[in-house]
Amino acid sequence: MNAWKGQDVISTMNWEREAMESVLATAEKMNVAFRKKQRSTTLNGTVMASLFFEPSTRTRVSFKSAMRLLGGEETAFGDPKTSSSAKGESLYDTVKALETQVDVFVIRHPNEGAAAWAAANTDVPVINAGDGNNQHPTQALLDLFTIQQNKKKLDGLTVLLAGDLKYGRTVHSLAYALSKFDGITLQFYSPSTLRMPSFMLKDLREFVKVQELDSMNLADADVIYATRIQKERISDPEEYRKASYRIDLEVMKHAKEDAILMHPLPRVDEIAVEVDRDPRAKYLEQESNGVPVRMAVLSMILGDRS
Amino acid sequence: MNAWKGQDVISTMNWEREAMESVLATAEKMNVAFRKKQRSTTLNGTVMASLFFEPSTRTRVSFKSAMRLLGGEETAFGDPKTSSSAKGESLYDTVKALETQVDVFVIRHPNEGAAAWAAANTDVPVINAGDGNNQHPTQALLDLFTIQQNKKKLDGLTVLLAGDLKYGRTVHSLAYALSKFDGITLQFYSPSTLRMPSFMLKDLREFVKVQELDSMNLADADVIYATRIQKERISDPEEYRKASYRIDLEVMKHAKEDAILMHPLPRVDEIAVEVDRDPRAKYLEQESNGVPVRMAVLSMILGDRS
Amino acid sequence: MNAWKGQDVISTMNWEREAMESVLATAEKMNVAFRKKQRSTTLNGTVMASLFFEPSTRTRVSFKSAMRLLGGEETAFGDPKTSSSAKGESLYDTVKALETQVDVFVIRHPNEGAAAWAAANTDVPVINAGDGNNQHPTQALLDLFTIQQNKKKLDGLTVLLAGDLKYGRTVHSLAYALSKFDGITLQFYSPSTLRMPSFMLKDLREFVKVQELDSMNLADADVIYATRIQKERISDPEEYRKASYRIDLEVMKHAKEDAILMHPLPRVDEIAVEVDRDPRAKYLEQESNGVPVRMAVLSMILGDRS
Numbered sequence: 001m002n003a004w005k006g007q008d009v010i011s012t013m014n015w016e017r018e019a020m021e022s023v024l025a026t027a028e029k030m031n032v033a034f035r036k037k038q039r040s041t042t043l044n045g046t047v048m049a050s051l052f053f054e055p056s057t058r059t060r061v062s063f064k065s066a067m068r069l070l071g072g073e074e075t076a077f078g079d080p081k082t083s084s085s086a087k088g089e090s091l092y093d094t095v096k097a098l099e100t101q102v103d104v105f106v107i108r109h110p111n112e113g114a115a116a117w118a119a120a121n122t123d124v125p126v127i128n129a130g131d132g133n134n135q136h137p138t139q140a141l142l143d144l145f146t147i148q149q150n151k152k153k154l155d156g157l158t159v160l161l162a163g164d165l166k167y168g169r170t171v172h173s174l175a176y177a178l179s180k181f182d183g184i185t186l187q188f189y190s191p192s193t194l195r196m197p198s199f200m201l202k203d204l205r206e207f208v209k210v211q212e213l214d215s216m217n218l219a220d221a222d223v224i225y226a227t228r229i230q231k232e233r234i235s236d237p238e239e240y241r242k243a244s245y246r247i248d249l250e251v252m253k254h255a256k257e258d259a260i261l262m263h264p265l266p267r268v269d270e271i272a273v274e275v276d277r278d279p280r281a282k283y284l285e286q287e288s289n290g291v292p293v294r295m296a297v298l299s300m301i302l303g304d305r306s
Numbered sequence: 307m308n309a310w311k312g313q314d315v316i317s318t319m320n321w322e323r324e325a326m327e328s329v330l331a332t333a334e335k336m337n338v339a340f341r342k343k344q345r346s347t348t349l350n351g352t353v354m355a356s357l358f359f360e361p362s363t364r365t366r367v368s369f370k371s372a373m374r375l376l377g378g379e380e381t382a383f384g385d386p387k388t389s390s391s392a393k394g395e396s397l398y399d400t401v402k403a404l405e406t407q408v409d410v411f412v413i414r415h416p417n418e419g420a421a422a423w424a425a426a427n428t429d430v431p432v433i434n435a436g437d438g439n440n441q442h443p444t445q446a447l448l449d450l451f452t453i454q455q456n457k458k459k460l461d462g463l464t465v466l467l468a469g470d471l472k473y474g475r476t477v478h479s480l481a482y483a484l485s486k487f488d489g490i491t492l493q494f495y496s497p498s499t500l501r502m503p504s505f506m507l508k509d510l511r512e513f514v515k516v517q518e519l520d521s522m523n524l525a526d527a528d529v530i531y532a533t534r535i536q537k538e539r540i541s542d543p544e545e546y547r548k549a550s551y552r553i554d555l556e557v558m559k560h561a562k563e564d565a566i567l568m569h570p571l572p573r574v575d576e577i578a579v580e581v582d583r584d585p586r587a588k589y590l591e592q593e594s595n596g597v598p599v600r601m602a603v604l605s606m607i608l609g610d611r612s
Numbered sequence: 613m614n615a616w617k618g619q620d621v622i623s624t625m626n627w628e629r630e631a632m633e634s635v636l637a638t639a640e641k642m643n644v645a646f647r648k649k650q651r652s653t654t655l656n657g658t659v660m661a662s663l664f665f666e667p668s669t670r671t672r673v674s675f676k677s678a679m680r681l682l683g684g685e686e687t688a689f690g691d692p693k694t695s696s697s698a699k700g701e702s703l704y705d706t707v708k709a710l711e712t713q714v715d716v717f718v719i720r721h722p723n724e725g726a727a728a729w730a731a732a733n734t735d736v737p738v739i740n741a742g743d744g745n746n747q748h749p750t751q752a753l754l755d756l757f758t759i760q761q762n763k764k765k766l767d768g769l770t771v772l773l774a775g776d777l778k779y780g781r782t783v784h785s786l787a788y789a790l791s792k793f794d795g796i797t798l799q800f801y802s803p804s805t806l807r808m809p810s811f812m813l814k815d816l817r818e819f820v821k822v823q824e825l826d827s828m829n830l831a832d833a834d835v836i837y838a839t840r841i842q843k844e845r846i847s848d849p850e851e852y853r854k855a856s857y858r859i860d861l862e863v864m865k866h867a868k869e870d871a872i873l874m875h876p877l878p879r880v881d882e883i884a885v886e887v888d889r890d891p892r893a894k895y896l897e898q899e900s901n902g903v904p905v906r907m908a909v910l911s912m913i914l915g916d917r918s
Binding site for chain 2: 657659685687689702704705706708709710712713
Binding site for chain 1: 353403
């Protein structure tokens with residue numbers, strides 16, 4: 001019945017449409033409770049361990065809020081500097097140290113494959129909350145949820161993904177997730193040095209129409225998904241300046257009237273603050289959807305009570 | 307009825323005597339519960355978000371204890387190094403990310419006006435837990451509470467404020483709060499480079515008698531309020547040595563027999579540990595008053611149930 | 613009846629066999645509840661303050677899990693960089709600031725004697741969770757518990773302690789604890805610069821047979837207790853290489869068939885990961901025993917309800 005029960009959540013690459021739809025349907029119910037600040041007792045007595053080997057505020061807090069609203073608890077681990085990893089503690093030993101004390105791991109780690117490797121070494125379910133430049137699957141779910149809430153469908157959409165497509169894990173996760181829906185066109189726009197990895201383009205072309213744009217052309221997109229370009233990625237300041245883009249109210253004039261503008265946040269300069277008042281700006285709503293979507297994921301993994 | 311309900315707590319500058327008295331009266335009731343370690347269910351199901359962009363132990367823990375004793379919960383954010391602000395996360399976006407998940411913000415930030423700006427951008431009540439060199443209003447309330455507990459009044463007192471008066475936000479908040487009571491004399495003693503800002507002196511003179519002392523003269527003070535002088539503020543070590551003061555048992559001989567000695571803590575060398583045994587030393591009691599006073603503030607802002 | 617009630621837990625040096633046996637007996641009961649993830653209400657409404665002035669994951673989480681399973685709560689303080697100690701906050705003032713808000717302190721500090729000093733200055737019970745190179749008494753209790761679970765006795769054992777014996781606080785605590793049992797032989801193996809402090813050897817010789825080995829000879833040991841050698845301790849890299857040891861499956865061939873291999877973790881290279889599959893490897897079980905043992909300690913200190 002519930003394909004998520006006891007499962008790890010590592011990558012969107014092999015997800016099925018049905019599994020995504022079931023979690024989105026649960027998220028819709030959770031969203032009602034969340035907006036009313038209603039708490040349930042579904043996960044009373046369960047503990048989620050947050051292992052964050054990279055800084056984060058929003059993802060960690062969103063998981064914590066989700067757990068709290070379901071009646072469960074969080075036990076958190078700081079960043080490398082303040083935790084045992086400073087003494088050479090490995091992810092492996094940390095997971096082994098904690099597996100008897102917790103019911104689910106949420107892991108963010110700078111290395112690709114870290115969550116998968118942790119999952120291979122413990123019977124406790126593992127949720128990947130970002131592994132290096134690879135994947136961030138619960139972000140993809142909340143992105144899908146936001147699209148569905150606003151466009152009332154997930155099929156037949158043209159989605160423009162812009163920014164750092166090479167290292168951007170949210171883009172990778174969302175592109176693979178969308179590729180399982182029908183009639184999707186994925187448009188990619190990035191600096192030439194930060195293009196979508198070619199193996200991913202090849203994978204995606206099997207399922208969807210792929211277009212690489214050579215300018216920030218918003219005209220055809222139903223969904224515009226902007227992401228940050230990190231300064232560290234481009235050594236030459238002049239290159240960085242050219243690679244950067246900025247969506248302001250002027251740029252938004254070129255977008256469809258019923259398009260939606262998304263961003264996984266935090267933003268730096270990609271979207272001007274003035275755009276917040278454009279009714280098409282959905283990134284703050286998108287972010288707040290993190291809680292109900294993670295409530296759905298946690299309740300489906302940890303119980304059958306949803 | 308309750309002037310605090312749903313309000314932000316940003317600055318003591320425009321507080322009315324009546325509003326302060328109402329929170330002090332509530333704090334007195336809370337203090338009884340606190341000393342008996344009695345927990346209430348007043349704030350069951352509510353969440354306080356602690357956004358600390360500067361290191362702190364005592365303020366954060368005191369707010370957390372207050373919330374816990376009222377039945378509520380805390381969700382905490384680390385310092386800039388361990389949180390998303392390392393990636394350029396702005397206070398604005400952090401507040402927007404969390405406003406749907408929490409019932410009140412407690413914000414400490416290195417910039418003056420940070421809490422006010424946050425409050426202008428969200429409907430969730432904001433409590434300023436220190437904004438740069440500007441204000442720390444709940445500290446002023448616990449200071450008033452300590453004075454009232456010991457002197458049995460807030461009118462007609464001579465209060466000596468000593469140390470770093472230029473950058474000391476606790477001094478600023480307390481001075482403005484006291485200025486609304488009757489018959490107050492404020493005495494100021496500081497190194498010449500760290501004097502009370504002149505615009506504040508001007509404001510205060512409208513309400514109270516102001517005296518700037520040129521030596522650490524304790525003789526007339528009913529309340530001696532000592533604060534730290536941070537080494538970083540004075541570049542020349544010789545200057546620093548001259549600027550520093552130290553209250554030991556010898557110095558306390560010059561104070562009134564019924565004076566009280568306060569300090570917002572942490573102290574470095576301003577007050578010798580030997581002074582802890584002097585019955586006039588009230589800084590540890592003062593500090594522990596942080597909990598009942600913050601219980602009063604939180605319960606008045608978040609409920610009408612007090 | 614309960615020798616632990618209201619007591620501080622600072623050092624194993626003067627522990628009595630009976631007191632250790634009583635906490636181990638309680639730990640056995642707690643272990644049943646822990647393995648079934650059963651929660652009790654024994655410590656409902658009590659608060660443990662974790663004061664960690666050094667990085668740690670496992671000790672802190674283990675105390676927190678213990679407290680949670682007993683129905684109590686934790687209030688945590690970050691490392692020096694993120695807490696008030698960055699402004700010169702002393703341990704003394706921190707303890708005084710918190711003593712009215714909590715029921716027990718758990719303190720880890722880089723200075724020897726820090727926990728003892730804190731305990732001398734507050735009426736709230738203090739548990740030493742590691743003070744510099746001195747002691748880590750609850751680790752000794754979980755080590756004893758692990759030995760007893762596996763060897764079915766604590767008398768008559770030969771225990772090999774290897775690694776950094778000079779600075780290794782877990783070794784110090786365990787050696788003194790074991791010395792109160794009958795027929796114990798303690799074997800020590802370390803680089804020459806990191807030998808067991810001679811005053812400790814002298815103390816221990818009064819109670820037990822002591823042997824200093826000049827090679828990693830596992831042949832006679834019923835219990836092999838390996839510890840890390842920190843690179844920083846040995847300045848010459850060549851010296852460090854010589855001083856290092858590594859236990860792999862080949863080395864384990866020389867150990868008794870019914871020996872057990874322990875390590876306080878985290879490990880770096882002292883024990884190869886391949887050894888995890890050797891049935892004599894007990895360090896992961898040992899680590900998970902931290903929770904029931906700390907449940908026993910906390911419940912005996914804070915209540916009489918065990």
